Amino acid sequence: xxxxxxxxxxxxxxxxxxxxxxxxxxxxxxxxxxxxxxxxxxxxxxxxxxxxxxxxxxxxxxxxxxxxxxxxxxxxxxxxxxxxxxxxxxxxxxxxxxxxxxxxxxxxxxxxxxxxxxxxxxxxxxxxxxxxxxxxxxxxxxxxxxxxxxxxxxxxxxxxxxxxxxxxxxxxxxxxxxxxxxxxxxxxxxxxxxx
Numbered sequence: 001x002x003x004x005x006x007x008x009x010x011x012x013x014x015x016x017x018x019x020x021x022x023x024x025x026x027x028x029x030x031x032x033x034x035x036x037x038x039x040x041x042x043x044x045x046x047x048x049x050x051x052x053x054x055x056x057x058x059x060x061x062x063x064x065x066x067x068x069x070x071x072x073x074x075x076x077x078x079x080x081x082x083x084x085x086x087x088x089x090x091x092x093x094x095x096x097x098x099x100x101x102x103x104x105x106x107x108x109x110x111x112x113x114x115x116x117x118x119x120x121x122x123x124x125x126x127x128x129x130x131x132x133x134x135x136x137x138x139x140x141x142x143x144x145x146x147x148x149x150x151x152x153x154x155x156x157x158x159x160x161x162x163x164x165x166x167x168x169x170x171x172x173x174x175x176x177x178x179x180x181x182x183x184x185x186x187x188x189x190x191x192x193x194x195x
Contacts, residue, residue: 003041005041005042005043006040006041006042006043006076006106006108007042007043007045007075007076008037008042008043008044008045008076008077008078008106008108009044009045009046009047009048009065009068009074009076009077009078010030010033010034010037010044010046010047010048010078010079011048011050011061011062011065011077011078011079011084011085012026012029012030012033012047012048012049012050012079012080012084013026013049013050013051013052013054013059013062013079013084013085014026014050014051015052015053015054026049026051029080029084030047032080032110033078033079033080033110036110037078040108042076042078042108044078048061048062048065049061050062053087054083054084054085054086054087054088054091055087055088055135055139056088057088057090057091059091062085062091065077066091066094066095066098069098069103069104070098070103072103074104075103075104075105075106076104076105076106076107076108077095077104077106077107077108078107078108078109079107079108079109080109080110081109081110081111082107082109082111082114082124082127082128082131083131083134085107086128086131086132087128087131087132087134087135088132088135089128089129089132092124092125092128092129092131092132093128095107095124095128096121096124096125096128099114099115099116099120099121099124100116100121101116102116104116107124154176154177154178155176155177155178159178160178161184161188162180162181162184162185162187162188162189163178163179163180163181163185164178164179164180164181165177165178166178166179
């Protein structure tokens with residue numbers, strides 16, 4: 001085995017760009033990955049950060065990374081976990097495709113290293129598929145929960161103009177009963193009556 005370092009591009013992602021969610025996610029990923037790189041003989045050529053859901057294709061930083069892989073400028077991607085790279089079949093498929101073509105030599109994560117072999121590509125398809133399913137299951141769970149809240153006459157989001165939300169139960173973050181706003185409802189009612 002060569003003592004030459006394996007050059008890579010480090011990619012970290014958190015699922016949201018809202019500052020109040022996952023605020024420590026990227027710094028925590030970077031710290032762990034930098035330490036792992038030293039122990040594993042990886043030379044980090046660039047660190048890419050993104051605050052965007054991977055549920056749909058089209059993340060700007062990740063899309064540029066795929067373009068660099070296609071152009072032969074990146075041969076190894078280093079990430080915390082596979083689900084940081086892809087949670088949809090398009091992005092996962094692109095990575096598997098580039099491994100198969102040889103554009104990408106490896107995907108390295110803290111959990112394992114994946115190459116262009118048939119076994120690696122098969123395992124990646126299963127793991128990326130599992131990440132996609134987990135996302136789909138989460139969406140279905142949220143929809144089911146919101147439906148149950150709405151069936152009880154409650155609302156999870158912002159109430160319509162002219163109404164206010166009253167949180168009558170503690171522990172139900174965001175959900176509440178919707179009632180007419182004593183100040184604004186008469187104005188809205190008059191506005192619609194004049195139409």
